[in-house]
Amino acid sequence: MAAPLLDIEDLHVRLAAGRAARPVVDGVSLHVASGETVGLVGESGSGKSVTCRAVLGLLPRGAAATGAVRVDGSDVLAMSAARLRELRRHHVAMVFQDPRAAVNPIRRIGDFVTEGMRAAGVPREAALGRAEDLLESVGIRDPRTALRRYPHEFSGGMLQRVVIAAALAGEPRLLLADEPTTALDVTTQAEVVSILARLRAERAMGMLFVTHDLELAAAICDRVYVMYAGRIVEAQSADGLFARPRHPYTAGLLGATPRLGSELPPRAVPGRPVSLAEAPAGCAFAARCAHALPRCADEQPVQREVGGARVSCLRAEETADD
């Protein structure tokens, strides 16, 4: 089997010493193949965004990471500053949640979209021509005029398209999308997701889609990883995840999500999501789990294969038979 496009192996991240020092990611392993859309789902404090940013070497100042984050076989964690620039320019691009925070409000759209190409030595005219094509490919009407406009002249949905166009300028093979539609209206979300899906297919990119929305992940992803308190608790195909969630947290999250097609009202999961630093020695979900046994709080579950899914739950085999 060829090496996957993205291969994260046993990633641990610890924030810098001082008052905020704490572990935030604990033993995360995941992979994304070329042409694959993979979801990374979790609630606040689950470590999903930190994991995603580690792929670009974008960790908080002073944070310590161990393990390996390989893109096309090269370990991002071991890269020099020059190699990192090269990685961000040509191999991996990222789209963030808030497009207004991602662009410089006092520079023109054209400057923003061509910035990476110009830095890579593409002549100005050629870069502008290519930016026009990119804006057209994300559905911006009259792209030539758009290049001269400023960010405030665009709605959130339109600006997120501009950000996607700029992310594609370096022809990346891997696209990281960190809650790219969370700030958008529902109908706009559908439009931006359809653009991402089309471009991913056209360019045979791999995509890691980070979201808190299980339904959205299920709608667009081939496989889904579910994170809780800095660890991956379950990984399986999107279809399998919905038909047979294997981890009680995944099942709880599915039950708590209001659904159009369901007669059942959303069911609350008691307690609140904890961070890795607050988690007990054993399973971090134990305190909120209806299936927890006394040993769950002390014994760290080992991730293993159960019924076609990778699961970290001491009782996965028992509950799988229910």
Add this chain to the structure above:
Amino acid sequence: MTEHVLQVEGLRKAFGGHVAVDDVSFSLRPGGSLAIVGESGSGKTTTARMLAGLERPDAGRIRVAGRDRSDAARGRAGRLARAREIQMVFQDPYLSLDPRVTVARCVEEPLRLHLGAGAREGRARRDELLARVGLGEREAAALPRQLSGGQRQRVALARALATAPKVLVLDEATTALDVSVQAQILELLAEIRRDTGVGYLFVTHDLALVRHVADDVLVLYEGRVVESGPTVEVLSAPRHPYTRLLLHSVPRRGWDPARIAADRRALATALREGPASSGAPHPNTNPPTRSVSP
């Protein structure tokens, strides 16, 4: 005419030349739950703010328990009396709670202001309210930043309930919460409605949520009501193309975002060129009667 706790007729509000809310009518029965659904720019938040007295309507009537509040309230007592009847919970409790005020004082404030509660009586009622929303002594002594998002929204709810309002306006009140916590707040809201008979007005963009919290629904598009009726009917057999688009936009397995994107563009064109902008008549909507605008 007083069977409705809240009646809104022909509400209109313009900012500069832009009409944000245009001839919006609806009513809420006591203890009922109505959802106002729309995207940004639909006028849903402006409508909510007019109900809570945070904006003055340019035209239209708002009646609460049969009493008209179209004109400005007369005097302090009048303003307070109105504020007691409709309370509001906002999306972000980080912004709506004073960061320097403890939870206990935050909940006591409306008790003192509205009910003139004495110190001892105020404390007792405060503890009752906090217990009602699932908060204890430890949380009462805390500042907002020491609480989780879900706990802060519980505080906002306790404070809103302090005046025993007839109507609670929930403006995207659970949107910012984690899914597992949102469900807790929804369960709490359902309990409170059952126990106190307060009516809810959910302002939201989330149709899946509406499905589970509202008896009736009102769909707004560019300031106008395009469809309204009992939630079950509107969601199972939407009549207006915009309602259908909103429904299709909710992500699920087998979802086809490319088709939604195409429908959305077609609809925007149709509605811009269609009768809606040429001043064609549209129904005076009054749930649970089913109605659709052209």
